[in-house]
Amino acid sequence: MSVTREKIIELGENLIRTKGYNAFSYQDISTELGIKNAAVHYYFPSKENLGTSIIKTNIQRFEEMIDNMHSRKFDEWQQLETFIKIYIKSHREQKLCLVGSLGPDINTLSNTTKAELVKMTEIIHHWLAGILTSGKMNNIFSFNDEPQNKATLIFSCLVASLQLSRIIDKFDYKAVCQSIIEDLKP
Amino acid sequence: MSVTREKIIELGENLIRTKGYNAFSYQDISTELGIKNAAVHYYFPSKENLGTSIIKTNIQRFEEMIDNMHSRKFDEWQQLETFIKIYIKSHREQKLCLVGSLGPDINTLSNTTKAELVKMTEIIHHWLAGILTSGKMNNIFSFNDEPQNKATLIFSCLVASLQLSRIIDKFDYKAVCQSIIEDLKP
DNA sequence: GTCTATATTCCGATAGAC
DNA sequence: GTCTATCGGAATATAGAC
Numbered sequence: 001m002s003v004t005r006e007k008i009i010e011l012g013e014n015l016i017r018t019k020g021y022n023a024f025s026y027q028d029i030s031t032e033l034g035i036k037n038a039a040v041h042y043y044f045p046s047k048e049n050l051g052t053s054i055i056k057t058n059i060q061r062f063e064e065m066i067d068n069m070h071s072r073k074f075d076e077w078q079q080l081e082t083f084i085k086i087y088i089k090s091h092r093e094q095k096l097c098l099v100g101s102l103g104p105d106i107n108t109l110s111n112t113t114k115a116e117l118v119k120m121t122e123i124i125h126h127w128l129a130g131i132l133t134s135g136k137m138n139n140i141f142s143f144n145d146e147p148q149n150k151a152t153l154i155f156s157c158l159v160a161s162l163q164l165s166r167i168i169d170k171f172d173y174k175a176v177c178q179s180i181i182e183d184l185k186p
Numbered sequence: 187m188s189v190t191r192e193k194i195i196e197l198g199e200n201l202i203r204t205k206g207y208n209a210f211s212y213q214d215i216s217t218e219l220g221i222k223n224a225a226v227h228y229y230f231p232s233k234e235n236l237g238t239s240i241i242k243t244n245i246q247r248f249e250e251m252i253d254n255m256h257s258r259k260f261d262e263w264q265q266l267e268t269f270i271k272i273y274i275k276s277h278r279e280q281k282l283c284l285v286g287s288l289g290p291d292i293n294t295l296s297n298t299t300k301a302e303l304v305k306m307t308e309i310i311h312h313w314l315a316g317i318l319t320s321g322k323m324n325n326i327f328s329f330n331d332e333p334q335n336k337a338t339l340i341f342s343c344l345v346a347s348l349q350l351s352r353i354i355d356k357f358d359y360k361a362v363c364q365s366i367i368e369d370l371k372p
Numbered sequence: 373g374t375c376t377a378t379a380t381t382c383c384g385a386t387a388g389a390c
Numbered sequence: 391g392t393c394t395a396t397c398g399g400a401a402t403a404t405a406g407a408c
Contacts, residue, residue: 002373002374004374018293019291019293019294020206020208020290020291020293020294022206022208022209023208023291023293023294025400025401025402026401026402026403027400027401035374035375035376036375036376036377037401037402037403038375038376038377038378038402038403038404039374039375039376041375041402041403041404042373042374042375043374045403045404046402046403047401047402047403096290099349099350099353100290100346100349101290103346103349103350103352103353104206104282104286104287104290104349105205105206105209106352106353107204107205107206107209107352108205108206108209117353118353118354118355121350121353121354122353122354122355125350125354144368145365145368146361149358149361149362149365150365152347152350152357152361152362153343153347153362153365153366155346155350156342156343156345156346156347156350156362157339157342157343157346159342159346159349159350160286160289160341160342160343160345160346160349161338161339161342163285163286163289163290163345163346164285164289164307164311164338164341164342164345166289166292166293167285167289167292167303167304167307167308168304168307168308168311169304169308171338172335175332175335175338176335176338176339176342179331179335179336179339180339182330182331188391188392190392211382211383211384212383212384212385213382213383213384221392221393221394222393222394222395223383223384223385224384224385224386224393224394224395224396225392225393225394227384227385227386227393228391228392228393229392231385231386232384232385233383233384233385
């Protein structure tokens with residue numbers, strides 16, 4: 001695996017999460033790397049190709065995190081907090097998450113890229129609903145809603161609060177996260 | 187006020203809410219109207235100009251709705267439900283709200299357009315925090331959080347659930363809205 | 373295998389016709 | 391006042407050089 005290829009994936013992801021998919025160009029990436037924009041096409045023939053690869057990389061990273069938490073026997077609270085920490089980091093870096101940045105552009109994505117975005121979003125949503133279900137069963141979490149629905153509410157809050165925090169002045173992202181946590185306490 | 191001008195505003199708003207700001211072009215609008223793309227530039231010299239006007243129109247519409255609810259003496263529940271109905275309509279039409287579609291693109295907007303988006307978002311957020319505050323004082327709503335923070339949570343849920351509903355299959359948007367409402371009941 | 377020169381298309385925008 | 395012909399530039403992408 002080429003180093004340039006990895007750098008392109010990383011730069012591309014950051015560009016999507018700061019400027020958006022339809023606003024960044026191969027030029028943005030090539031300039032940063034000190035090469036011509038066409039060189040990027042060698043690694044990723046088309047933009048759709050790059051977009052899909054970026055999402056695939058993220059899915060892989062997410063699944064590795066899940067595996068890691070399982071092997072370390074994290075309970076539901078630890079898992080949720082690890083997940084939320086990803087968002088707090090995004091907020092600190094003034095970036096959106098991939099779902100929140102690509103989601104609004106879904107109607108402009110190719111079928112393969114769209115399919116990958118759907119896959120990623122459903123994996124995260126399904127995982128979140130899973131820990132909410134088992135956490136509720138073990139009386140670690142307390143809430144009335146259907147876990148599926150509660151997962152949607154929490155996921156939505158995390159995603160859109162990142163978006164709002166870049167718009168609204170003096171936005172307290174950590175307070176939002178704290179509310180999500182408090183709300184689940186028995 | 188020209189009819190063409192109004193149609194451009196309407197088409198532009200729909201394009202932003204379906205494809206996103208950086209994905210639509212003056213061509214999209216002019217084709218729909220059966221004119222040349224340059225004709226659109228007569229009404230809106232630049233895209234930034236059109237974007238700003240679209241947001242201004244939305245702010246006006248929102249403020250008229252608020253005034254209307256006040257003059258009809260809507261209580262906090264009626265106001266909240268009227269607000270949520272806007273989102274249910276957006277969901278039915280498979281469109282995002284303006285904040286949820288323009289928000290992720292904020293770093294690509296001109297200063298004037300950005301300022302207008304900030305204004306619109308803060309107006310909505312501030313209004314929502316307001317009815318939550320008075321609703322809590324009058325024991326019409328029940329929640330522990332700071333109203334400001336609760337407003338963020340609810341606003342975020344509405345915004346991002348629209349985004350997620352276009353990605354995730356069999357997404358129950360009304361259930362999300364119902365949860366928001368249930369959660370506030372005393 | 374890695375990258376550059378170059379083509380093509382489309383975008384936003386101006387100048388000017390009616 | 392309303393719209394069209396047309397420009398300059400940027401975006402994605404191909405063909406081919408090293």
